[in-house]
Amino acid sequence: MNWLIDFFGNPDNWSGSDGIPVRLLQHVEFSVLAFAIAALIALPLGLLIGHTGRGGVIVVLSANAARALPTLGLLVLVVLLIGVGTIWPVLIPLVALAIPPILVNTYEGIRGVDADLRDAAYGMGLRGPQVLFRALVPVALPLILLGLRLAAIQVVATATVAAYVGLGGLGRYIIDGLATKDYPSVFGGAVLVVLLALAVQFGFALLHRVIVSPGVRQVR
Amino acid sequence: MDEPLVRWDWIARNWDNGSPLAIRTLLENHVVMAFAPVLFGLLLALPIGLACARWRLLYQPATAVMNIVYAMPSLALFSILLSVTGLTQTTVIIPLTLFSLAVLIPAVVDGMTSVPDHVRQSAVAMGFRPLRRLLQVELPIATPVVLAGVRVATVASISLVSVGALIGQGGLGALFTDGWQRQFYTPIIVGIALIVLLAVGADLVLIALQRLLTPWSRARRSA
Numbered sequence: 001m002n003w004l005i006d007f008f009g010n011p012d013n014w015s016g017s018d019g020i021p022v023r024l025l026q027h028v029e030f031s032v033l034a035f036a037i038a039a040l041i042a043l044p045l046g047l048l049i050g051h052t053g054r055g056g057v058i059v060v061l062s063a064n065a066a067r068a069l070p071t072l073g074l075l076v077l078v079v080l081l082i083g084v085g086t087i088w089p090v091l092i093p094l095v096a097l098a099i100p101p102i103l104v105n106t107y108e109g110i111r112g113v114d115a116d117l118r119d120a121a122y123g124m125g126l127r128g129p130q131v132l133f134r135a136l137v138p139v140a141l142p143l144i145l146l147g148l149r150l151a152a153i154q155v156v157a158t159a160t161v162a163a164y165v166g167l168g169g170l171g172r173y174i175i176d177g178l179a180t181k182d183y184p185s186v187f188g189g190a191v192l193v194v195l196l197a198l199a200v201q202f203g204f205a206l207l208h209r210v211i212v213s214p215g216v217r218q219v220r
Numbered sequence: 221m222d223e224p225l226v227r228w229d230w231i232a233r234n235w236d237n238g239s240p241l242a243i244r245t246l247l248e249n250h251v252v253m254a255f256a257p258v259l260f261g262l263l264l265a266l267p268i269g270l271a272c273a274r275w276r277l278l279y280q281p282a283t284a285v286m287n288i289v290y291a292m293p294s295l296a297l298f299s300i301l302l303s304v305t306g307l308t309q310t311t312v313i314i315p316l317t318l319f320s321l322a323v324l325i326p327a328v329v330d331g332m333t334s335v336p337d338h339v340r341q342s343a344v345a346m347g348f349r350p351l352r353r354l355l356q357v358e359l360p361i362a363t364p365v366v367l368a369g370v371r372v373a374t375v376a377s378i379s380l381v382s383v384g385a386l387i388g389q390g391g392l393g394a395l396f397t398d399g400w401q402r403q404f405y406t407p408i409i410v411g412i413a414l415i416v417l418l419a420v421g422a423d424l425v426l427i428a429l430q431r432l433l434t435p436w437s438r439a440r441r442s443a
Contacts, residue, residue: 065419067375164386193296
């Protein structure tokens with residue numbers, strides 16, 4: 001507890017280029033970027049294979065294998081290969097981390113929609129894309145949101161590792177603190193990342209409440 | 221490109237050379253730190269999950285706690301524990317056990333929920349008492365769902381151990397920090413390859429285990 005007071009009570013930690021606001025913004029910046037890129041890739045792909053049913057097994061299998069990719073290893077390798085001039089090298093492992101949960105949950109969500117409902121939508125004269133976006137997506141939304149939430153949390157949590165290759169973000173407090181045995185900094189950094197991840201969690205709970213149809217919410 | 225991506229002779233020289241950074245030693249440490257959390261997690265998740273499935277009121281708070289745990293970055297937990305358990309494998313195993321729990325408790329609860337009500341009632345009608353009903357009827361039916369959770373937890377655990385390298389206990393993750401410090405590709409690639417192979421291998425074993433444990437699910441499909 002004293003460590004936390006040392007860290008958060010120190011005015012130096014609240015200003016300047018290594019102050020909490022700056023570090024927090026950096027952390028949010030590359031988390032959001034990585035998450036957005038992953039969602040742009042995985043959401044359409046998941047919807048497509050879920051709707052057409054083609055290539056689903058292969059995609060799910062390879063997504064599961066991709067989950068095994070160690071982010072730290074990927075990060076170190078990509079940065080060694082490309083260099084740290086920009087933040088793009090750091091984004092690659094984070095995007096790779098975020099794609100599998102979004103892709104698999106979107107696919108499973110669309111696949112899991114009751115076949116009767118799908119048939120009913122076609123029977124009412126909806127066409128392929130209309131069936132997808134007006135009938136399947138609303139029903140699959142809870143699962144799709146779950147995938148997005150898991151991905152977002154993992155990105156926020158893992159972006160801490162980016163500090164190891166010299167990038168900013170909240171991980172700096174942890175990595176630098178470990179290097180200099182500055183435990184208040186390690187603790188404070190850890191607490192900040194946890195708080196940020198909880199904020200993301202809360203945001204998604206709120207989003208779920210707003211955009212998931214009440215009828216669908218009842219079933220789950 | 222003067223430096224090749226993989227120096228095969230380096231792998232041969234460092235496979236089992238007796239140093240603490242020998243690939244074989246790291247692999248063994250990695251296996252211990254990756255599988256112990258899943259095992260402990262399963263042992264803890266079974267009673268907790270069963271309790272949550274039995275008394276649904278417990279499930280909501282348990283899920284809330286697990287969501288918080290899941291949101292914690294592994295590096296943060298490792299470094300916080302470092303001051304308590306020191307530079308030991310325990311420092312890595314405890315947080316990974318918590319992550320496993322966050323995956324396995326919902327899996328156990330979902331597994332128990334997947335037992336159809338008529339099956340449970342049939343068991344009661346046939347005179348199964350609660351314990352025997354649990355062991356012989358409900359748990360076997362829940363097995364596929366629980367094992368699906370075990371697979372996710374295992375792969376995640378194998379991959380996450382490597383982050384421990386940042387606090388000096390990362391199994392194969394040590395190859396990443398080593399490669400980074402020396403700007404040397406080979407250890408990093410060897411580390412990534414071995415971790416992915418380990419995860420895929422463990423996943424295949426678990427799939428085989430599931431086929432072995434639930435022969436009826438195959439029989440039904442082929443019928």
